[in-house]
Amino acid sequence: MEHLLHQASEVCAVMPCQLDWYQLNCNGWAFWSIKQDDELQYQRSISPIMSATVAAYSVVSSSVMVKLRIKSVLEKMWSPHISLVQFWAPIKVNGSNFLSTADQLFVFSKELDKRLCSYRRFCLNTLIPIDEYKEGLLGRVSTSCSPECNPNLPSYSAAEFPLLQSGIRLGIHSYYAIPVFNLHDQRYLGVLEIVSTKSALRLPQLIKGLNSKSFGLYSICNSREDMYFGLSEPLVDDRLDELEIGLYEILKIHNLPFAQIWIPYSQSGSSKVLCCAGASIYEHSSSMYHEFEDVSEACFIENGKALVGRAFASQG
Incomplete structure (x- = not known):
């Protein structure tokens, strides 16, 4: 004491x-x-x-x-x-x-x-x-x-x-x-x-x-x-499992090395942000991809900003 x-x-x-x-x-x-x-x-x-x-x-x-x-x-x-x-x-x-x-x-x-x-x-x-x-x-x-x-x-x-x-x-x-x-x-x-x-x-x-x-x-x-x-557990969607399976098939068909899923965060603030769903898919594992995955887990992307945010906002 x-x-x-x-x-x-x-x-x-x-x-x-x-x-x-x-x-x-x-x-x-x-x-x-x-x-x-x-x-x-x-x-x-x-x-x-x-x-x-x-x-x-x-x-x-x-x-x-x-x-x-x-x-x-x-x-x-x-x-x-x-x-x-x-x-x-x-x-x-x-x-x-x-x-x-x-x-x-x-x-x-x-x-x-x-x-x-x-x-x-x-x-x-x-x-x-x-x-x-x-x-x-x-x-x-x-x-x-x-x-x-x-x-x-x-x-x-x-x-x-x-x-x-x-x-x-x-x-x-x-x-x-x-x-x-x-x-x-x-x-x-x-x-x-x-x-x-x-x-x-x-x-x-x-x-x-x-x-x-x-x-x-x-x-x-x-x-x-x-x-x-403006922070909580991300929304959980049962469809994520289906997306992971589909992405893995895409990786194999097109010989792509890495994929991950970004989803909306369950916040009620004035601007919607996206977070990494924590489900990454590897065709060929590499320390480089693991590092990118780690960084992604700590990031938020605003809807309409950067490549991921613009893709989400376009809904296309």
């Missing part, structure tokens, strides 16, 4: 505002700022965007009720690997919209990791503009309301992931950003971010890890918190 207190104290010492914490039942630790809007005021003190004069300054953050609901959801989540789970909420600063982690509870799974703690501090020093499409990952997820995953963070460019160099230096490998919506009116609430020091933590592992013993993400959020994530 004394060792745990020491580790928690180290986490608190890195952060700019006074924190409280407690250990979760699911082998995790939750932290939050003790004073309301304390971290938001800290962001104002360091951010050029928020450092306007008092007369011109105006900031609107998430309601206390939304913060409590997000807090309740994060407390129930866990990951099978050492991870940081945090929520980026939209705030309005002088009429412009940004994503911010200020005054939102954050959770460590498995262990209290100093590297992930430092990443949290970097995020607290960052505001993500979301008024129009930006190249940054969180801006993309917020604008498109579609989830994004990457089992290998260094494969991003600096434009795609503004905190790339900090993330690499801190040993972060797997990255997930998932939009969160209000259940009743489908109002967008923000972005759930999960980062892990474990390389190649793939989507099926994440879903399995974040599911409770008796209910999955949708049932957590729908029945208990009145919100849902």
Whole structure:
């Protein structure tokens, strides 16, 4: 217990505002700022965007009720690997919209990791503009309301992931950003971010890890918190078995090396996305195809975008 207190104290010492914490039942630790809007005021003190004069300054953050609901959801989540789970909420600063982690509870799974703690501090020093499409990952997820995953963070460019160099230096490998919506009116609430020091933590592992013993993400959020994530188990279709058999025959007839199936994801967000069904067919197995299959499992393709998305949208 004394060792745990020491580790928690180290986490608190890195952060700019006074924190409280407690250990979760699911082998995790939750932290939050003790004073309301304390971290938001800290962001104002360091951010050029928020450092306007008092007369011109105006900031609107998430309601206390939304913060409590997000807090309740994060407390129930866990990951099978050492991870940081945090929520980026939209705030309005002088009429412009940004994503911010200020005054939102954050959770460590498995262990209290100093590297992930430092990443949290970097995020607290960052505001993500979301008024129009930006190249940054969180801006993309917020604008498109579609989830994004990457089992290998260094494969991003600096434009795609503004905190790339900090993330690499801190040993972060797997990255997930998932939009969160209000259940009743489908109002967008923000972005759930999960980062892990474990390389190649793939989507099926994440879903399995974040599911409770008796209910999955949708049932957590729908029945208990009145919100849902733009992420769930993919739709299961009995016709997939027939498609696999047909594709295998096509591979043999035309001497093709590899095939896989993309299906719509069962999300209720504003834009439909496709995910890999996890059923790949090989005529001649190769490490190259296995690598492509692994990457595909961690990807989403927006309807109408890229080759797969355009083919799906055409229905032809």
